[in-house]
Amino acid sequence: MSHWRNTAFGLVLLTLLADLGLAVPALRYGAAFFLLWIGPGLAWGWHLAGGRRPGIEEGTVGLGLGFGTTSLLALALSYLPGPFSGRLLAVSLHLLIASTILPPRYRGHRDAWGTSGNPSVSLRVLCVVVVVISSLFRLVSLGYSEFQGDEGVIMVRAAGILTGSPDQLFLHQKGPLEVLVPMSTWSLSTTINEVQARLPFGLAGIVGVLAVSLLGARLLNRRAGLIGGLLLAVNGYFVGFGRIVQYQSLVLMMTGLGLLALWLWQEGGEDRWLLAGAFLLACGLLAHYDAALALPAALYMIVGGLHRRGTGGTEKKRFSLRSPLRSLGLWGKPSIPPSLVVAVALAVAVLVLFYAPFALHPNFAKTAAYLRAERVGTGGPVYNNLLRTLPLTTLYNSTYYVVFLALMLAVAGFRPFRRWGLVVPAACVLLLVVGAGPVGAGLRARPEATTEGQATTEGRLYGAAVAAVVWPAAVVVS
Structure with a gap:
């Protein structure tokens, strides 16, 4: 109990120091960065761990939940009339961080894999290597150029929201997260430059690479996780887009963490991971429509988790198509757990927060036509885009x-x-x-x-x- 209180009060103390930093111009951006993108993630990691020291997976997933929570709060506040209020956003995040003082609803436990509590040395080395190499490629010389291309459009949208323009997000034709992230930073730091706007996206890219590495370690083994993480850490496409203000790093982080959380739910059956996975995947769809590519894998993990529940959490029973179909309500008597219903409702609520008002906006029809013509390509026969992808791949790699x-x-x-x-x-x-x-x-x-x-x-x-x-x-x- 004393360890829990020390951890919670330590996080609250860091938050209070960040509040003081907002009053000092030289420290204002660092304080805003902590309050927006680090503090909420630490709080969510603490909640996932059930009051003990968060493990690597809990801390990593917590950072993604923190990004999503901050962005959703900013989205909700952007609907209020008048200029955007960074103070209201800060107050909302303070309530989340302050909730760590409350006694945990359940006591966390250390799993057999060693990722909760005290992770093994090999897992620590894996994570350190992946994070260090990813950071070297994504964080060095972020101010190498002025805002360029789509970055300029995003920053103009962010400025419009700060000054009270109500429909900037609906005119964007993409998900709102890539606008809300720099806008939130701008609202608390009061000024912004290229490095300050790009840094949260660089962090998201690093967390995304770590998420894929942890997922590979869970699915196969730690060597596979290390190799996959290293290949992704130096992938030119994700390195390039991890150094600018654009959605790709957010999609990688949200979908990677969402699938990791769903796999942890499939293995352990703890509802906290199911809810986290649903929330993260929904946030991925708020980053960009490309996140829908992760949904088949998510469905596979959910069906696998339902099958494990049907067999009592064991793998000895021979797999039968009837079991997951019954779990989904497609065969015999349905046995959908209430937690799955809550998770789906949570994901729908997150999506409705943006897409419901967007569907009522005049620009929605134009966006839908663009997606059909340029992204889906419904005007011709189906093909795999390999010949179009190859030049782009060799350009970035x-x-x-x-x-x-x-x-x-x-x-x-x-x-x-x-x-x-x-x-x-x-x-x-x-x-x-x-x-x-x-x-x-x-x-x-x-x-x-x-x-x-x-x-x-x-x-x-x-x-x-x-x-x-x-x-x-x-x-x-x-």
Whole structure:
């Protein structure tokens, strides 16, 4: 009990010192950064830990929850008439941090994996290595240039909200978080420059890389988590967008932490992780629509968690399609736990806070048309965008990096097939080689064709036939 009180009062003391820092011009930005992006995360980590010292996963997920909470409070306050009030935002965050003084509702425990309480040395080393390398690429020389491109648009939107323009977020055609983050910082620090605006996005990028590393360690092992984290830490795309005021780092952090929380719920069945995962994924959708790409993985984890509940938390019972379908209410008597209903309601409430008024705004129709035409591409046949993605990938990354990933992916493709040895991978390679003729002929039949979506009907039908044979076979024998 004394340790809990010492931790809680220590966090409150840091918050009071940050309040004093707001009164000193030289310390104002650092104090605002702590109050907005660090303090709430520490408070959420404390709540996730149940009053004891937060573990690595609890602290990391807590930082994401802190980002989401600050952004949602700023969103709600932006709807009030008149100029935006940074003081109201600070008061709201103080209430969250002060809640750590209250006795915890449950007592946290240390899990068998060693991430709660006192993490193992190997896990600490993994996290330190990933964080240090990510920080070197994302935080050094953040003021290398003035605001450029979309950064300027975002900062103009933020300035509009601060001065009381009510519909800046609805004119943005993207999620509101990339505007709310610099706007919140600006409201408390009273001034802002390139470094100050970009730093929260750099922090989000680092937390996102750490989240993916921890998720890989949970799914496979710590070596896989380290390798995945290092590859992502030096990925040029995420490094580049982690150094500017834009949504990509926020999406990476929110979706990575959301999936990590859902996996922890699947393993342990603790509802705190389910609620955290739902909240984080909803915040990811407030950052950008791209976060929807994480929803299939989230659904897989939820179905897996429901299956574990149906088998009493053991893996000995043979998996049956009937169990998860019954859990989802699609087979027999439904057995959906109340916590899942609450989690879905929480996610919906988060999304409604922005998308409900946005749907009533005249710019919503224009945004929907843009998404259909540019993002989804409903005007033509389905294709995988590989030929469009390759130039962008080599622009942000070294060609050697891309080739290395492709080779490692090919090697990894041979590993899961243990039942039939190399028969299935060899058959897949053979089909690709044989299929190069018809597909290539189909593309050559139309010299202007530059994407797979523009290939001839024969090439597309052949590809569909190959996929219909290869994918079911891979699922059966893997």
